[in-house]
Amino acid sequence: MILRNSTLSFASLAIPLFVGLLTVPSIINSLGLQRFGVLTLIWAVIGYASLFDLGISRALTKRVAELQAWPDRLCSLVRSGIYVLSALGLLMGALTWIVTRYFDYQNFGLNHDEFNNSALLLALNIPFVIVSGGFRGVLEGFSRFGIVSLVRLGFGLVTFTAPIFAIASYPRVDVIIAIMLVARIVGGLTMAWSCRSYLSKSSLSRHRRLVELKNLLTFGGWITVSNLASALMLYMDRFFLASSISAPSVAYYTTPYEFVTKLFILPSALSGVLFPLMARGTKLTDNNHKLLALSASMVLALVLPIITVLILFAPQMLGWWISTEFGSNAAGALKILSIGVLVNCLAQIYQTYLLGRGKASLIARLHIIELLFFLPMLYLSIRYAGIEGAAWAWTARIIVDSVAMAFMLSVLKVPAGNHWVSLLLSITAAMAVYVSSAIGTYGKLLILICLVAVCTVAGLWFIRQLMSVARTDHSSNISISKLN
Numbered sequence: 001m002i003l004r005n006s007t008l009s010f011a012s013l014a015i016p017l018f019v020g021l022l023t024v025p026s027i028i029n030s031l032g033l034q035r036f037g038v039l040t041l042i043w044a045v046i047g048y049a050s051l052f053d054l055g056i057s058r059a060l061t062k063r064v065a066e067l068q069a070w071p072d073r074l075c076s077l078v079r080s081g082i083y084v085l086s087a088l089g090l091l092m093g094a095l096t097w098i099v100t101r102y103f104d105y106q107n108f109g110l111n112h113d114e115f116n117n118s119a120l121l122l123a124l125n126i127p128f129v130i131v132s133g134g135f136r137g138v139l140e141g142f143s144r145f146g147i148v149s150l151v152r153l154g155f156g157l158v159t160f161t162a163p164i165f166a167i168a169s170y171p172r173v174d175v176i177i178a179i180m181l182v183a184r185i186v187g188g189l190t191m192a193w194s195c196r197s198y199l200s201k202s203s204l205s206r207h208r209r210l211v212e213l214k215n216l217l218t219f220g221g222w223i224t225v226s227n228l229a230s231a232l233m234l235y236m237d238r239f240f241l242a243s244s245i246s247a248p249s250v251a252y253y254t255t256p257y258e259f260v261t262k263l264f265i266l267p268s269a270l271s272g273v274l275f276p277l278m279a280r281g282t283k284l285t286d287n288n289h290k291l292l293a294l295s296a297s298m299v300l301a302l303v304l305p306i307i308t309v310l311i312l313f314a315p316q317m318l319g320w321w322i323s324t325e326f327g328s329n330a331a332g333a334l335k336i337l338s339i340g341v342l343v344n345c346l347a348q349i350y351q352t353y354l355l356g357r358g359k360a361s362l363i364a365r366l367h368i369i370e371l372l373f374f375l376p377m378l379y380l381s382i383r384y385a386g387i388e389g390a391a392w393a394w395t396a397r398i399i400v401d402s403v404a405m406a407f408m409l410s411v412l413k414v415p416a417g418n419h420w421v422s423l424l425l426s427i428t429a430a431m432a433v434y435v436s437s438a439i440g441t442y443g444k445l446l447i448l449i450c451l452v453a454v455c456t457v458a459g460l461w462f463i464r465q466l467m468s469v470a471r472t473d474h475s476s477n478i479s480i481s482k483l484n
Contacts, residue, residue, distance in 0.1 A: 064141025278356025
């Protein structure tokens with residue numbers, strides 16, 4: 001089940017990206033660079049609107065996974081969560097509409113009607129984004145990833161294909177957003193229909209409902225704090241670079257960053273499946289420890305060969321993709337960022353386990369502390385080392401974050417070898433490959449072949465063990481549910 005659901009989640013994330021690679025050039029040519037810039041801004045706003053759900057979607061996943069044996073509490077929880085998300089969605093949609101009214105439409109290359117329509121349609125998208133996130137959280141809590149993946153795949157495909165169909169007859173941004181809104185409504189209604197049996201009224205007392213709602217908001221609030229701190233650390237490097245003497249070289253940093261961080265879809269797909277399993281309480285702790293160890297090891301085996309290719313052949317790949325000059329200028333940043341991406345892929349698995357154990361407050365406090373130290377370090381790194389300094393600061397922060405989470409796991413009595421070995425292996429391997437990037441082509445190919453062979457054998461073994469643990473986990477979960 002874990003492997004199947006992870007594959008579905010990965011496909012729903014990866015296929016739209018592949019389609020986007022094919023369609024974006026045509027969209028740019030038809031809309032023009034300025035209008036395409038507006039469209040990408042709208043994509044970003046819609047994509048990040050879920051950050052403002054106060055973490056309730058993730059909290060719903062955790063509590064649904066925990067309360068499956070208590071239907072009254074479960075129904076009350078789901079209804080309360082969806083009501084709060086609906087109110088938040090309407091509020092954020094209204095704020096989006098108000099804020100966009102202050103922009104000058106002439107700066108975006110749109111006429112007055114097209115701009116007003118686009119702003120209104122964008123605002124209408126926001127409530128559906130936030131409420132759909134709640135229904136997705138409920139379905140993930142029940143491990144119903146087939147429906148979630150289907151809806152996500154459908155919307156992802158519409159995002160990158162709607163402009164192609166729209167510009168054939170109506171090359172307007174507002175028409176494209178209208179198609180996206182229809183797709184969002186259809187997807188939201190599909191997930192709502194799948195959750196209909198959990199929306200019935202329960203006989204739970206008012207006091208108990210308020211307790212459940214308070215727990216939901218508390219856990220979600222800490223997730224929100226963590227997400228906001230993480231978002232600042234992810235994007236402040238661009239602002240610091242843009243305001244520094246390295247401003248003309250920003251593209252040499254942001255392009256490799258956007259390129260290499262797409263690898264996060266691998267651990268994200270697995271983490272989404274693992275989270276409801278990790279959140280079922282302490283009765284299955286031993287199995288969760290095995291899932292943590294095997295998942296971290298499997299992610300390392302999957303991502304390390306890709307990172308090795310990026311580090312060893314960074315100039316050639318960027319040169320082939322964009323230009324030789326661009327490759328020579330951006331290769332250094334890509335190599336350094338690749339180290340951080342490999343380590344962060346493991347950190348996502350660690351964070352999933354910690355959130356499953358209800359440690360959102362610890363993660364949020366860690367990210368706040370990191371933010372306070374990271375910003376001055378980033379500023380100084382950019383000032384004295386430019387884009388490569390920014391890359392090293394980002395990577396160093398990721399390593400510190402991963403080590404801190406490994407310590408948290410140790411405090412929770414997770415067997416030390418299960419996470420420290422994977423973390424130390426990832427850091428050591430990435431640094432060794434980075435140092436080896438200066439050798440000749442044949443030496444690089446030899447390193448790559450050896451790593452691919454080792455990771456393939458190890459990865460297949462980890463997958464086999466993971467499937468075995470998943471079967472045991474499923475049987476144990478059924479037995480516990482019957483006892484409850």
